Amino acid sequence: MARRQSCSCDKNPAMMDLAAEYNNRAMVPDHAEIIARWHKDASAYRASHEGELDIPYGARPRNRVDLFPADGGQGQGPVIVFIHGGYWRSFDKSTFSHVAGPANAAGFDVAVPGYSLCPDVTVADIIDELRQCCLFLGQRSGRRLVVTGHSAGGHLAAAMAATEWQLYGARQDLIQACLAVSGLFDLRPLMVTPYNDDLRLSAAAAMAASPLFWPMPSRIPFDSWVGAEESFEFRRQARSLAAGWAGFGLPCRYEEVAGENHFSIGDLLARPRHPMTLRLLELARG
Numbered sequence: 001m002a003r004r005q006s007c008s009c010d011k012n013p014a015m016m017d018l019a020a021e022y023n024n025r026a027m028v029p030d031h032a033e034i035i036a037r038w039h040k041d042a043s044a045y046r047a048s049h050e051g052e053l054d055i056p057y058g059a060r061p062r063n064r065v066d067l068f069p070a071d072g073g074q075g076q077g078p079v080i081v082f083i084h085g086g087y088w089r090s091f092d093k094s095t096f097s098h099v100a101g102p103a104n105a106a107g108f109d110v111a112v113p114g115y116s117l118c119p120d121v122t123v124a125d126i127i128d129e130l131r132q133c134c135l136f137l138g139q140r141s142g143r144r145l146v147v148t149g150h151s152a153g154g155h156l157a158a159a160m161a162a163t164e165w166q167l168y169g170a171r172q173d174l175i176q177a178c179l180a181v182s183g184l185f186d187l188r189p190l191m192v193t194p195y196n197d198d199l200r201l202s203a204a205a206a207m208a209a210s211p212l213f214w215p216m217p218s219r220i221p222f223d224s225w226v227g228a229e230e231s232f233e234f235r236r237q238a239r240s241l242a243a244g245w246a247g248f249g250l251p252c253r254y255e256e257v258a259g260e261n262h263f264s265i266g267d268l269l270a271r272p273r274h275p276m277t278l279r280l281l282e283l284a285r286g
Contacts (some may be wrong), residue, residue, distance in 0.1 A: 006207045010027065017187040019193045021233035024262040033184040034263040036208075038095050041270065045098040057113070057136040058129055063114040065133055066093055069101040075269045078144045078176045078284055079137055081160075082112050082269070085151025086183075088126055089198045096150075102272040106281050111137050115156075119198040123209045131273075134160055135170055144176040146284045150266045154183020154224075158211040158241060161220060172218060177283035179223040181269070181276070182262055184269055185212040189233065212241055216248045221283055223253045225276055227260035234262060253279075 025031050046053070051068040069075060080103045085097045093114040100110035113133045115126050134145055149157035161178035165171060187206040190196055207213055222245050226238035235256065242254040257265055257276065268276045 014234070015147050017277070018189050018233065021231045022193050022195065023189065024234075026233075027141045027231060029226065029259045034267070035095075038098070038266065042095050042097040045101060046094075048102070049104065051097070051100075055132045059102045060116050062092075062114045062116045063124060063129060063132070063135070064093070065111050066097060067096060068097065068104055068110045068112070070107045070109050071104050072107075075104075075107050077286070078146045079141050080108050080146050080280070080284055081134065081137065081147045081157075082110060083130060083147065083153035083160075084114075084119075085149065085153040085266070086167065086219075087195050087199075088123050088152045089195070092284060099269045101270055102277045103281065103284070105272065106219030106284075108281070108284055109141070116208045122205065123201065124205065125253045127156065127209060130156050130165055130237075131168065132162055134163075135168055137166075137192075138170055138174050142170075144174060146179075146280070147175055148179040148181065148268075148269065148280055150181040151185070151262065152184065154180035155185060155187075155211065156284045158183055158185055158222070159209075161218075161222060162211050162216055166281040173220075173268070175218065175219040175220060177223075179225065179276075179280050179283060180241070182226050182230060182238065182265055183224065184237050185239070186237060187211045212244055216245055216250055219248075219250055221251045221253075223255070223279060223283070225257060225265070225279075227253045227259045227262060227265040228256040229261040230265075231262075255279075 053066045054064040082099045093112045103110045115129045147157040147160045157180050165174045176229050187210045224238045224242040240251040246252040268274045
């Protein structure tokens, strides 16, 4: 059950162990079992649902997107785009095919893009790749997009929502709505964690890649969901962007999901009747 929360700043950031706060695998002992289930469920979905796989959208080897059409044929309304996580340095689109299930059943096409990983590229490069993918999907379908994603994918979804698409020759309202799950929107704390060995964030690069510091060019609905069992920092990050963009006049919503950790919350968009899934479909229906 989802519950709406107000900010409760119950920790002193100066006293936090940021490396521990951002180490989700250490916080979730059964994370390997959950990840194995993602692989199994994704493989089963691809086997039972015909999709168009590995469509190239860019020049790099991982610039490929899987497109799962709505049950019964091409969907109506926006294309839902799910962006995978993995700290911009791990996982692949093939691990998350099953997330398309509920939206396909509800009549929506779903795109699951891949992207290059750090340290081969920078976070800024990945943002640009996802922009290229969104432009490709918009041109290919002639429709708007609803972007969602988990963890680093939540960050990338928010970056797509905050992009000024007119600068790229597209309609400014390309993105209809955004639902970020356990997203990171201020990348500066990651500079003092071991993840920065791969991310290679400088202070300037972290600021430039953080949607929290971007103006919002469009007033679109933005949801930020996070597990109530996640670390203080992940919950703070999820609150921060919803609060910041609400200050710009966006219709924003922040939800903590009771009993869910950073990995288990990644299962929820594959559950047809979960409130988070129903909210995503509500955003897609406009």
